[in-house]
Structure formats: C-alpha cells, structure tokens
Amino acid sequence: MNENPPSKLIFGFVIGILAGVIAILFAQYVFKDDDSKEVAKSPLDQQLQAGSDKKNNSNKPPKLSLVDTRSDKGSSSSKDSEDEKKEKEDDESSAAWEALKALGDAKAEAEVKAQTEELATRLKLTPAQKETLGGFLSDKVARNSAAGLRLLTGKATVADMIASDDEDYSMVDEKMRELLSGEQLEEYEAYAEEREVERIEKKTKEDLAGIEEIPGITEEQLREAWDALIEINAKEKPGTLLNENSTREEFISVIDDALDSRVESMRPIFTEEQLGAYKIGIDGFRKIISGMVPEE
Helix, strand or coil: CCCCCCHHHHHHHHHCCCCCCCCHHHHHHCHHHHHHHHCHHHHHHHHHHHHHHHHHCEEEEECCCCCCCCHHHHHHHHHHHHHHHHHHHHHHHHHHHHHHHHHHHHHHHHHHHHHHCCCCCHHCCCHHHHHHHHHHHHHHHHHHHHHHHHCCCCCCHHHHHHHHCCCCCHHHHHHHHCCCEEEEHHHHHHHHHHHHHHHHHHHHHHHHHHHHCCCCHHHHHHHHHHHHHHHHHHHHCCCCCCCCCCCCCHHHHHHHHHHHHHHHCCCCCCCCHHHHHHHHHHHHHHHHHHHHCCCC
C-alpha cells in the first residue's frame, strides 16, 4: 500500500475550515521557501541571541587577573564577531520580513481595488457606496493579514486562527446588506451566492486531490466522493461555525466534527483498505491541529 496519500487527504479542509490554515493563506501570496524559513526562525534567533549574551556576561574574567589574557582577548574578539554576525542576521531577517509584508500588503491592496471595481460596476454603486465597499474589503484583508502574521510568529490566539480565514466574508456581507437595498441588494446576494459556489467547488477539488492518490480508487468512487464532499463543504461556510469568541474546546470540536463527517461520508464509497488509508491522514491531521491550537 502507498504510505504517502494521507498527506493531502484533507488539504481542502485545512484551507477552508481552519483559519490557521489559514495563516498559511497569507504566506501563499508572498513567501518563498527559503525566505519563509529564514523569517520564521527570527523569534528563535532572538532567544538564542539573548541566551548567548547571558552566557557571555557570566563568563567575564575578574577585573584583576594575573593570568595572561592574550588568548582571552582573542576569544572576546571572536565572541564580538559572533554577536555582530547574529545581529546582522537578525537585521537581515527583519528586513526580509518587512519586505515580504510590504509585498503582501501591495498585492492585497491591488486585489481589494480590483474586487471593488468589479462589484461597483456590477451593482451600479454610487461613488459613496463604492468608497464604503472598498473600506469594508480593506478592513477584512487587514484583519486576515494581521491574524496570519501572528500565527506565523507563534503569537496567535484561537481568535487569530479564526480571523485569518480569508474566505470568511460574513462581516462584509452583513455590512453590505445594511448598505444596499432593492435591485442592488438582489444583485449582491446573487454575487455572494456565486462566490460561495466557487468556494465549495474549490474546496471539494482540494479534498478530492488527496483522495485520488489512494491506491485502487476508481472513477466511479471519485464521482461519489465528489458528491459527498460537495454537501460537506456547503455546510462548512466560513463565519457560521466559529466566531472570535469561540474557545479552544469549541474550535477543536468543530475540527473533529468536520473530520469525522468526512470519514463517515467515505465509508459507503471506499473499500475497507481505502478507508483505512483515508483515516490515517485524518487522524494525523487531527493530532497536528491539536498541537497547533494555542492553550487559553
């Protein structure tokens, strides 16, 4: 049996339900592999720097020493050189981080502008309405990005993991329903429905990508799995299962329910062996998420 399939089995769910999968959403836009690794380790670099400084201070020789200090001077010079090197690396990491953040902000701003223009034309918004819509979308992107950054730096809360979900338009939809009326509102509801259909199909394709790797899977099984996953993803609309006040226990409960529903939906479709392979991926992901969600 192929042991690799579980790695992608629930990728779609990761991006859709888990806001933290969320924070990776922000990273997808701006992070290259090498840069992301360097930036991600910057908090650890700072801890190592602090530990090194503390160690250096504790090992300083007495002020009045009869020992030949020429070798110590060389050692001190070496330590100074190491400190300077670490400081330079920290500065470079910080500069890289700021550059990546600026790139992400610029991309997000361009996307907000394009989305605003598209909706303004479709809904025939007034200049004032267009400006208000742009503000709604900008606030959403800022909230997603800020939460995603906190996750990437290891400082995220459960609320941040939820807030980093860039497919959660619930707050924007609520505000737009207050702003619009008549034909404009009807057209916006049609747009929101189309957006949701696209989300469901996207997540289902991502779910199915992992299932395709299960040994012995047939086209008929894939079609049945597609239908089952469409229904599941439709029920997992962002903004309806969790909110910023959700607890760690509630967060994990939602994740568990979503994973369990996938296993049960595949039970009548897969063979026993195929279901076993699928469950390996599900259970592995369950453990990973449990470790990711911060304690309250």
